[in-house]
Structure formats: structure tokens, C-alpha cells
Amino acid sequence: MNDQSTQAGSAPQRAILFTAFEPSGDSHASSVIAAIRQQAPDIPVYAWGGPAMEQAGATIIQQTSTDGAMGAGGLSKILEHIRITRDLKTWLRSHPEVAVHVPVDSPAANFPICKATKPAGCRVVHLVAPQLWAWAPWRIGKLRRLTDLVLCLLPFEEPYFLNRNVPAKFIGHPVIAEHIKVLAQDDVTATRHPLPETAGPKIALLPGSRSGEINRHARDMAAVAQRLALTHPQTSAVFAAANEHAATRIESQIESIKSNRDGQAVDFTVTTGSLSSVLRWADLVLVCSGTATLDVACHGVPMVVMYKLNPLSWNLVGRWLLTTRHIALPNIIADRRIVPEIIPYYQSLDRITHEAAQLLDNPDLAEAQLENLTEIVKLFRDSDPGQLAAGHILDQMQRRR
Known part of the structure; x- marks a missing residue:
């Protein structure tokens, strides 16, 4: 002692x-x-x-x-x-x-x-x-x-x-250390709701933990999932909420857009309880830029990183303060672009949808991303x-x- x-x-x-x-x-x-x-x-x-x-x-x-x-x-x-x-x-x-x-x-x-x-x-x-x-x-x-x-x-x-x-x-990093421990023990707790099992793509949506992040990203993530469902039938999407308060806010944000305009329903679930369970279930993750990108990296799931900003704030202040070439943590750690980062985006979801579709449709592209993420996680293993x-x-x- x-x-x-x-x-x-x-x-x-x-x-x-x-x-x-x-x-x-x-x-x-x-x-x-x-x-x-x-x-x-x-x-x-x-x-x-x-x-x-x-x-x-x-x-x-x-x-x-x-x-x-x-x-x-x-x-x-x-x-x-x-x-x-x-x-x-x-x-x-x-x-x-x-x-x-x-x-x-x-x-x-x-x-x-x-x-x-x-x-x-x-x-x-x-x-x-x-x-x-x-x-x-x-x-x-x-x-x-x-x-x-x-x-x-x-x-x-x-x-x-x-x-x-x-x-x-x-x-x-505590996040990576905890996930390495959980994955090594195969100790994954249950989510609040059962995760859907369908033949189509399984997409995890991580809009952030703060109320402002959820307000900016939840509806847009749901909209991207709807777009993907147009070309990828039986798409399922699960929002992984940090807590019950976040889950309630997500539910309110997506209530009005739970099915896309041509009637092709997207199976949305909002759950809390185990992020690891959601990430193990997923084929693709749309994730708000931040620490959650490291959660995804540990679980070896292809991701698209996004963050919505006010264009006036970004162009007047943000872009002049930023001194790094990348914003997403995996890209910063690797010092090169290994995951798509659409940061900032304002209104259009075209680039996000395109990058997500590329990962779903091109197994070699997804595998290359996972190999790079594995190298990042190795830096923290010991x-x-x-x-x-x-x-x-x-x-x-x-x-x-």
C-alpha cells in the first residue's frame, strides 16, 4: 500500500x-x-x-x-x-x-x-x-x-x-480497454429490446449521447437508413441510446419518419443496455464523431462517421480553428483516412448515403477498413x-x- x-x-x-x-x-x-x-x-x-x-x-x-x-x-x-x-x-x-x-x-x-x-x-x-x-x-x-x-x-x-x-x-483509452475486456470474456449483456433478425442489412445508429447531438443526428440517421432500404430490402436499423433519457429523445425525433415515402418500411428499434450487443449484431454503423467511433473500431464493424454543424459557425469560426487534417478519431490516430468522415455536413445526406451503400455493396472495401481498424486497436491492447x-x-x- x-x-x-x-x-x-x-x-x-x-x-x-x-x-x-x-x-x-x-x-x-x-x-x-x-x-x-x-x-x-x-x-x-x-x-x-x-x-x-x-x-x-x-x-x-x-x-x-x-x-x-x-x-x-x-x-x-x-x-x-x-x-x-x-x-x-x-x-x-x-x-x-x-x-x-x-x-x-x-x-x-x-x-x-x-x-x-x-x-x-x-x-x-x-x-x-x-x-x-x-x-x-x-x-x-x-x-x-x-x-x-x-x-x-x-x-x-x-x-x-x-x-x-x-x-x-x-x-x-478506457473505452478500448473496457471493450477488449468484455470481448475477451464474451460478457455481453442484454439490450432493452430484442434485436431484429432479418435477411437484409443490419445498421446500427449511434447519434451521440448529448441532447444536442441527438437532435442534430437522429432524424438524419433514420433518413439515411430509409434511403438504403430503397436499394437494400429488409433493412433493419437499431438506435443504441446511452440511457433512457436519450432513448426517449431519439423516439421523439424519429416518430414522424419511421417509413419512407414509397411505403417500404424500415424496422427501427431504439434500445439501451448493451452497446456491445448492438455492435455485434450490426453489418454497418452510422456514428456521430467522437469516442463512440472507438467503440465501433473495437468491435470490427464498418462505419461511416458524421457530424452536423451550423454552416455559418463552421465557415466563420470552426474551419479556421481546426489544425488537423482529420476529425474522426480513427483517422486522427492513423494519421490518414481509413473511415469515411462526412464532417461537417449541413443538410444533404447524399454523401453519407453513398459511403454507407459502398460499404454494404463492396465487401473488399469493408474488409480493408476493418484491417485498418484492427491495427489501431492493437496500439491500446497492452x-x-x-x-x-x-x-x-x-x-x-x-x-x-
Whole structure:
């Protein structure tokens, strides 16, 4: 056991603080917290976070990482972040035992908190590197001032930050590690609804976990499935929802377009419970750009990656901030185009439909994509992100001044 959990004297037991503001952050942090509880069970772990972190062993101070906990967006979200930062500063003054702060992703929300924890003497360990390699590279100076260590989920991130004098360690990706574990054990839980069995193509639809992503993508994904059904009879489509709230939102989005205009019905199902089950069932995946692309890669299913953006926002701001050639994570990791990415798209679904049809109709094209995805997954096979991250965090605790 680490000796910091049994130090002599009357000084308060040193503690660790996590701050997460998205469902993905709650998920990423949970495996790290579970590993800390295993390696150093006497060390208190506090969190502004969500249910997965609480289940892993953290004491939740405020729920901040569930969808909707941070407001609808815009001014509401900004005001909520200001309130949380103020509350955390107050809490921190009465908890001087906090030795390490672990901000999880969400740099816009976490940087203001780091400005409070770093001067208070906390070691700051970023879990999930801010994507400065993709946009806003000028913020590297701010990160350098506000971190003691960046724990990177992607292999190219460690050298990127080290070359810019930011301490960094590659730990692997929790999503890939979990899927490798599940697939190795053949441990796949049931979905909420039975998955349809038809003779036609089976298409999994992953519109994203946030409400805004679902609003942008669910109807369009359903429309693409309908188009494919015109040339691919008996097409089935399953939406894999992150939770019941997301499932309800998806249902409302697709209610009015469940059959295409010539009467050829598409068998739509919306389910929760096991993404692995859905991906094992699927012949093709339409997926919103993000971490879910790595879920698909692990399961070896051909994919088309898509993300809808406002054309004005993209042309005025987005395209000028982006510094990478690719946006989809598999393409970024490979540093070349191995999966089709239609990012951004605005209204037309023609390119998405074309790329999806190509993968359904051309087995050699689909197989080539799968071979490339297999090579990506191999980069992560030997890592245990939770245990590695826990070790680095506990090491930083011993370095606290």
C-alpha cells in the first residue's frame, strides 16, 4: 500500500478531488477512481461528478456530469459553471487535505477550477488531454501553467505535449480497454429490446449521447437508413441510446419518419443496455464523431462517421480553428483516412448515403477498413488505463509541496 495513506501525525488525511462535467468524463474517471480505491483504499476521493464515479467509490459533492446537469447551453451553462467554481472554491477552503486535483476533460469548465486548486497547493493531473493538437493550440501556455501532468488517452498526444514542455504520459483509452475486456470474456449483456433478425442489412445508429447531438443526428440517421432500404430490402436499423433519457429523445425525433415515402418500411428499434450487443449484431454503423467511433473500431464493424454543424459557425469560426487534417478519431490516430468522415455536413445526406451503400455493396472495401481498424486497436491492447492513471495520481500526491 502507498505510505501516504498511513502517514503518522495529526495532519489531515490527504485526499483527491475529481471534477467532471460530461457523461463521458464520469465514465472515464470511474475506472481510475476504482483503481485508486484498490491501490490506496484509505485515501478519500471527492468529486464533482456523476453516478459512475460514485459507484466506483467517490464521495459526490455535486452532481455535474449527467446530461442536463449543466443546463441547456449558452448563457445558462456559463452561469452554472460560474456557480460551480464559486461553490468549489468555498468547499476547498474547508478541505485543505486535498492534495491532488484531477480535472476530467471539459477544459472550458475545468480551467477556471484549476486556477483555484493550483495556487492552493494541489497537484493538478489532467485526465484526458485537452485537444490542443486539434484546435486552439495557443492555449498550450495556459495548460503548462495549470497542470503538473497530463494523462493522455491517445498515443500521439504524449510526444505532442512533451515537445511543448508539458509533462505527459500515455495511459491508453478506457473505452478500448473496457471493450477488449468484455470481448475477451464474451460478457455481453442484454439490450432493452430484442434485436431484429432479418435477411437484409443490419445498421446500427449511434447519434451521440448529448441532447444536442441527438437532435442534430437522429432524424438524419433514420433518413439515411430509409434511403438504403430503397436499394437494400429488409433493412433493419437499431438506435443504441446511452440511457433512457436519450432513448426517449431519439423516439421523439424519429416518430414522424419511421417509413419512407414509397411505403417500404424500415424496422427501427431504439434500445439501451448493451452497446456491445448492438455492435455485434450490426453489418454497418452510422456514428456521430467522437469516442463512440472507438467503440465501433473495437468491435470490427464498418462505419461511416458524421457530424452536423451550423454552416455559418463552421465557415466563420470552426474551419479556421481546426489544425488537423482529420476529425474522426480513427483517422486522427492513423494519421490518414481509413473511415469515411462526412464532417461537417449541413443538410444533404447524399454523401453519407453513398459511403454507407459502398460499404454494404463492396465487401473488399469493408474488409480493408476493418484491417485498418484492427491495427489501431492493437496500439491500446497492452495498457490498463485505470491502473496506470491511479499510479500516476498517487505519485503526484507524494510530490505535493
